[in-house]
Amino acid sequence: xxxxxxxxxxxxxxxxxxxxxxxxxxxxxxxxxxxxxxxxxxxxxxxxxxxxxxxxxxxxxxxxxxxxxxxxxxxxxxxxxxxxxxxxxxxxxxxxxxxxxxxxxxxxxxxxxxxxxxxxxxxxxxxxxxxxxxxxxxxxxxxxxxxxxxxxxxxxxxxxxxxxxxxxx
Amino acid sequence: xxxxxxxxxxxxxxxxxxxxxxxxxxxxxxxxxxxxxxxxxxxxxxxxxxxxxxxxxxxxxxxxxxxxxxxxxxxxxxxxxxxxxxxxxxxxxxxxxxxxxxxxxxxxxx
Numbered sequence: 001x002x003x004x005x006x007x008x009x010x011x012x013x014x015x016x017x018x019x020x021x022x023x024x025x026x027x028x029x030x031x032x033x034x035x036x037x038x039x040x041x042x043x044x045x046x047x048x049x050x051x052x053x054x055x056x057x058x059x060x061x062x063x064x065x066x067x068x069x070x071x072x073x074x075x076x077x078x079x080x081x082x083x084x085x086x087x088x089x090x091x092x093x094x095x096x097x098x099x100x101x102x103x104x105x106x107x108x109x110x111x112x113x114x115x116x117x118x119x120x121x122x123x124x125x126x127x128x129x130x131x132x133x134x135x136x137x138x139x140x141x142x143x144x145x146x147x148x149x150x151x152x153x154x155x156x157x158x159x160x161x162x163x164x165x166x167x168x169x
Numbered sequence: 170x171x172x173x174x175x176x177x178x179x180x181x182x183x184x185x186x187x188x189x190x191x192x193x194x195x196x197x198x199x200x201x202x203x204x205x206x207x208x209x210x211x212x213x214x215x216x217x218x219x220x221x222x223x224x225x226x227x228x229x230x231x232x233x234x235x236x237x238x239x240x241x242x243x244x245x246x247x248x249x250x251x252x253x254x255x256x257x258x259x260x261x262x263x264x265x266x267x268x269x270x271x272x273x274x275x276x277x278x279x
Contacts (some may be wrong), residue, residue: 010213014206018199026195030188050212100194109187130181131188162180 002062005053013053016062017046024066030131031074031124033116034093041077045070060138067132068142071124075143078120090116114164122157125150130158 004012024045028038048069056065094116101108115123124143128134129150136154140147241249 010209011206014202014209017209018202018205021200021205022195022197026192029195030191035194046208047212050209051216097191097194101190104193106190106193109183109190111183111187112191115184115187126184127188130184158177158180161184162176165180165183 002056002058006056013050017049020063020066021046023063024070027067027132028070028074030127031071031120033090033097033112035096037074037077041070041073044073048073064134064138064142067128071143074120074124110165111161114161117164118157118160122153122160125153126157126161129154 001012001016005016021042025038025042028041028045029035032038032041045066049066052069056062060068094113097112098108115126118126125139128139128142129136134142136147136150139150143150238249238252241252
């Protein structure tokens, strides 16, 4: 299907995007911790993918390629706004997510608060490493920073989460 | 496995569990295929229009530049030579500046 999409088959491309839509939205919700932003960025990533599908070289999985585009879109968005969301805006977004948990009779895990409080450039490598299981080198290639930097960000982020959750050293 | 590794493992599990719960907020069902096909078709149309506009602008600018160059050549050969020398000299620093800008744009803060 990927080969057909690359050759210009728009039906195959639509099917490919359809299959990856909810995966992408879930990824963006985790890195942004903001539902509306995640939905907007999912659409933008899809549009970018339509534009650049011919450049996909198959070296990584298609879903990883989409994640790279989505991550870059999120970083661009933060840069455009010059700073990460204000504390109030972030709290408001977390409140809305918490409310959705409550409405499903689910308990909100404290660890999500700690993850949300991390800066984006620490949160993303942690998610890619510990949730999606990418290797440091793969993360480095995806977000275009040295593997050593990825490693130290993951380590420092984990320490910060552990401190916030008050887990012993 | 030492105590530190066990704690790391426990924290990783805790994070994974919390993040999995966050996944529940996104429905698993795929969006409508027709809607997706429409998005693909619209975007491809936009790209086609953009490409033709860019091509038209390119041809217009190219024609303007070439007219200017021929005008200079026929009006005064010294002006033509000076213009050529200026363009060659300016090309290198402009390329370097553009490349630096591109690198800054694509690099994450480190």
